Amino acid sequence: MPQGTFAALDYLFHPRSVAVVGASTQEGPGSFVSAIKEMGFTGALYPVNPKAAEIQGLTCYRRLTEIPGDVDYVISSVPLRFVEQLVEDCGAKHVKVLHFFTAGFSETGDAEATALERRVLARAGALGIRVIGPNCMGLYVPAAGLSFMPFLPTEPGPVAFLSQSGANAGEFCRTGEVRGLRYSKVVSYGNGADLRESELLEYIAEDPETTVVGCYIEGINDGPRFMRALRKAASAKPVVILKGGRTEAGTRAANSHTGSLAGSLAIFDAAVRQAGAMRVDRMEELVDSVVAFRFLGSLRGPRAAIVGGGGGYSVLASDEVASHGLRMPALPEDIQQKLVAFTPTAGTSVRNPVDTSVGWGPDGLKPMLETIRIVAEAPNIDFILYHTSWSWGPNRGGQTAHPGGPTIVEAARESATKLGELAAEIGKPIVCVARIPTTETGMGGTLTFQHEAAAGGLAVFPSVDAASLAVQRLLAWQEHSEFAPAK
């Protein structure tokens, strides 16, 4: 089968039937069968376990070969000693893809386990079966009804994620979800004995359902191949990579985790830069940069106007923005004059940063929105950075600011909606910061704000620091990527 083309891999992501061999007999949401059911899989779903007649309301088969219909895709949860028999059974059933959740192979460093992995791979290859894993969570493809964890969004979207770690894939999906990210194809490929980063990147490069790609990579098994694949992907769409094992200690841990070997971070970085991709240091930064690509797309330049409530917050926000190399020019004199009408004390805090009402006064959001509208007129400003928080103010604890006023969730929803409309109207990006909440009510407000802001096309970050770093990286990427839009 030709490797590295879209058509050669696309069938992997659209199975008509799935069997979970070694399916859990426990009730509760923590199993592949329930995760796939929850995702609304419309094909045939077959639990296989000799110890049960029924699992999650589905007929359970004793063995894969006893399933009457075709099986495209098999998830293996069986113990290591059964995997060779399972590969034979998959051959008998003309299975196309075999995903090994089963672990204990080459990642253990054990010679026998490594030999077993090699035998299994060779035999699967001979039978025409592609292998995902071993030692991984497999696929989350909401459009196809596939999932590897409970509670992931069923709505699809344009973000792909390729991950050598299942837990990190889940973390990315969950933390991105609340920031408005939705997913096309998420692949947790573990040891990557067959399918891994390069082939998946080549596929994703051509995938029309994907516009932004995130990766968690612990090790590369073929440097030149990876360079070609990365260049292909990064010249088609933004690719952001979190490299697990950027330190010696991390590399040792990655070796225990997926058997990945050490490589020079400097060489990896050079490759990433040359390909026009982006590397980040932390999971949080990965989400932030994907959010920036998804919702900001591109920026005209580094000149920020900071708008938000609180003099001290404004000082710290200025420090964060400047420490990441962004610029904060003084607003033109005429803009400052217009702003004076909106600040309680003339002469203070209209230069940039602009200290504005947070929306709890009797005029509600009007002063804040009007401030941003005026600031956006400044020709020396590329984007507005608006910072707020939902864990303080009179609404904390669910109370309303004044009788008949909005609750915190209502205020958050209205604020986000109006900001989205305003951004479209002013034609300049509003980069939003909603600080990390400290109360359950504040969490409700923050989640609502994030959700509604994303629905209105806005990028929301958890701190001015995070927003500034993501913006700075986006601007740097625009400088060096061929794919970046012309300015």
Added chain:
Amino acid sequence: MPQGTFAALDYLFHPRSVAVVGASTQEGPGSFVSAIKEMGFTGALYPVNPKAAEIQGLTCYRRLTEIPGDVDYVISSVPLRFVEQLVEDCGAKHVKVLHFFTAGFSETGDAEATALERRVLARAGALGIRVIGPNCMGLYVPAAGLSFMPFLPTEPGPVAFLSQSGANAGEFCRTGEVRGLRYSKVVSYGNGADLRESELLEYIAEDPETTVVGCYIEGINDGPRFMRALRKAASAKPVVILKGGRTEAGTRAANSHTGSLAGSLAIFDAAVRQAGAMRVDRMEELVDSVVAFRFLGSLRGPRAAIVGGGGGYSVLASDEVASHGLRMPALPEDIQQKLVAFTPTAGTSVRNPVDTSVGWGPDGLKPMLETIRIVAEAPNIDFILYHTSWSWGPNRGGQTAHPGGPTIVEAARESATKLGELAAEIGKPIVCVARIPTTETGMGGTLTFQHEAAAGGLAVFPSVDAASLAVQRLLAWQEHSEFAPAK
């Protein structure tokens, strides 16, 4: 009156009576009167406003001089044009402290407003009245029943905070509260026309109710005096400083905010280091370092053992720890052998980091606690870094992991309690990381975990990155501070 001694200032923090002049007639929690009532102030509280007969159930006076009893402490919310008359009225009533919430003074850069500030200060000084502010929130002293914001904890504690920004004082108190910090004296002093950083530091140095000090400082008005005060404070207890205006843009913002002038960050840093204090870059880092001093106190060394669930998390945690210069030695062979009994697959992830159960299995917390107990036996380990999250796993959404199992809040409480007991038993610190939640249920679990962990004496951080930075800074401080305990 002699300045800079404990006795000379202590009366400021223990008024027997408080008047709020220009008290808000609005209902709701966002006023000084309601904040002070909420804090349980036991002295006389007098709202003053010519437009009301009663405020929040208290008799309201038309003018300060109409109050029948003594008034120790006055909060001014009156417009600028009334402040000179108010100072005279304070003189007539033999008021001891006058706090100006009123803004619009020297921070505006306006010559007339600056002259007014000077006149007011001179007159107050002549009348023997100490001034807090102007342009600030004043005092939050739970033991004395004073507060400047709603919903702050009424329970006192050993952390003092001196802040040139009211919003940042509130942010510090709120974000520290959920990490277990409680407060002795919090002072928002704004422009600091009279009382400011140096005198307050000298007082706090001697305050028996304070063991850890945080500061938010935008500008220093007397360098040599500040050096002496900082040395006095930092040789008595840990002092952590967030400097607003560490960049040019931030300095300009600080100048608009409190009229603070630029100073060299390098000189400030040298002063801080020489005094044996600590400077941090961000509000989040300020809270993290105060939490480290409050709950870790001191550490034996930089050798961490990482324990937590998830292979990919373990790799990233190792990178974070190592990138901050901490060490992660391999666990001794005998310890690794003991751990093998607790991991599903022999040979993986017991070297350090240790990948362990997250407590959702049928054995509950036992494998996790037993893992930490064994790891702690390693003589080459100074502390355990335990990482977890409350926004995932089968309990997300409030469900229980298995019929009759604990809810997420119950699991979080039990986990934190047991970890606190275990830390006492093993005699090595357990530095906890509870990742930032992404759901309201997860927020409930996280808040519960943080609260119970702090009650058990544990430091909890929102990321391995934050924990590692705080630990690294604590170790660096131990190296250079005379006050640090001998190792």
